[in-house]
Amino acid sequence: MTMEELLAEVSRVHHPHAPAARAEIAAFEERVGWRLDDELRAFYQHCDGAELFDPLPDARYSILSLAEIRRARIAIRGRDEDSAGPAGWWALVDVQDGDYALLDVSAPRDGGYPLLDGWHESYPLRCRPIAASFREFLERALSGGDKLYWLNE
Template sequence: MDRLLAEVSRLHFPRLPATPAQVADFEARVGWMLNEDLRTFYLHCDGCDLFVSSPDTRFRILPLEQIMRARVAIRGKDRDEAGAASLYTLVDMQDSDYLVLDVARSVAGRYPLFDAWHETFPELVPVASSFGEFLEKALHSGNRAFWLSSGPMEE
């Protein structure tokens, strides 16, 4: 993560770090713990824009205060028919779609990430097995949704 976070700080648009108290407040609010990659990221920066700054960014990694259940963000309902309670927004793709993590599917202490397209949610498309894997692929994507396209990278 150190190499990836150095790249975020050098070439992208990080927010100020979250404090340990903000992390604790977040974990109390959502009822689950940040895994090692996420904790390291949020103590380095409380969210960031990749490649270009908001409002034009494609990848906006949300600050802790804006992470919420995906079914609330996408469907506006906190009920089971609107999607699993274990899915949380993590990356706002700026087109009413999100990358979400599933805290019920932790593997080796890491939460997998999925594309949550608003038209078909709660159907999900796998993106990465962990936040660290997502961040590495995103940073080398040329600002494209790497899990959807095999076309040339954007400059």
């Protein structure tokens, strides 16, 4: 599916937030020190976060708003130091129970950022790739029937 088709499905069936304004996106990029890739920019211009399938507090997939995105080491370990994980991993999707889908901004590929499994039990030692891009992640999540698709692999 294209990004436009995925965004239409998010709006039609799921629980999107209001779009982020250009100023909010610019302030986010200034705060974090990296730029949204084209897929993430399209998503946040469409909705500043979303819950897939169920609304909070029952959402298994809660794509964080720009204001909620923070380094994975802060989200998972509570401290912003190298011993708590790489600086280039960012918590993007809260999958509940202290686990996240992480965005790896230190390893861009083909104009986008890969996503990793941020299981708090093994973080940061074993964070395996779960999608090559946000579009792939969103497509697989939407087709997975509210199950964390990478746990069945």
